[in-house]
Amino acid sequence: MATAIRDVGVWRQTRTLLLKNYLIKCRTKKSSVQEILFPLFFLFWLILVSMMHPNKKYEEVSDIELSPMDKFSLSNVILGYTPVTNITSSIMQRVSTDHLPKVIVTEEYANEKELVAASLSKSSNFVGVVFKDTMSYELRFFPEMIPVSSIYMNSREGCSKTCDAAQYWSLGFTVLQASID
Structure with a gap:
């Protein structure tokens, strides 16, 4: 077979x-x-x-020259930082004396829990800086002090000075970050 x-x-x-x-x-x-x-x-x-639903084509936005950083956009700010080491103390001393004089009061906190507790008891002009190591840090602002850029209420195509991204420049976030850097 x-x-x-x-x-x-x-x-x-x-x-x-x-x-x-x-x-x-x-x-x-x-x-x-x-x-x-x-x-x-x-x-x-x-x-x-x-x-x-075709893709929208937006026109090119020209580059603009940003104004110099306004150091007085951070007025009467209490700046707390942790951990307290020689490096962090020297950085924050330089920020408060050289870069932002008459604007910032610096306070040291032993750990992050104390920093959070102090930020809750102080007014809304408290800003915390948590140094992770010698090269990285986190800025802790109250939610009212920084713009909310993740909420899209309407189109942002006509946005200029009122954009949330531009408010980082005018509300002091960028000034503080540049001073620490």
Whole structure:
């Protein structure tokens, strides 16, 4: 019996397999139609949606010269920092005397918990600086002191001086960061 199958030939076996596959496809016509029409339907749907909502093209915004940093945008600020080391003390001393004189009062805190407790008891003009190591730090502002840039109420295409990103420049966040750096 095994020799009879070998004698049939490759062409006849291929033709038989193709016929068998065709008969199976005819029996499962619904799934065959779905295999062809669903990708076409989704392609049509994507084209239709992309035509209904085209990409907006905005004009190029010219570069502007920013004004010098206004050191007095940080008025009557209490600046607390932690941890207290020789390096952090020298950095904060330089910030309070050289960069921002008459503007900042610096206070030292032993750890971050004390800094958080002090920030809750002080007024809203308290700013905390947590040094992670000699090269990195975190600034801790009250939420009212910094702009909320993640809330999109309307289009920002006409935004200039009132943009949240520009408010970082005018509210003192950038001044303090540049002074510490």
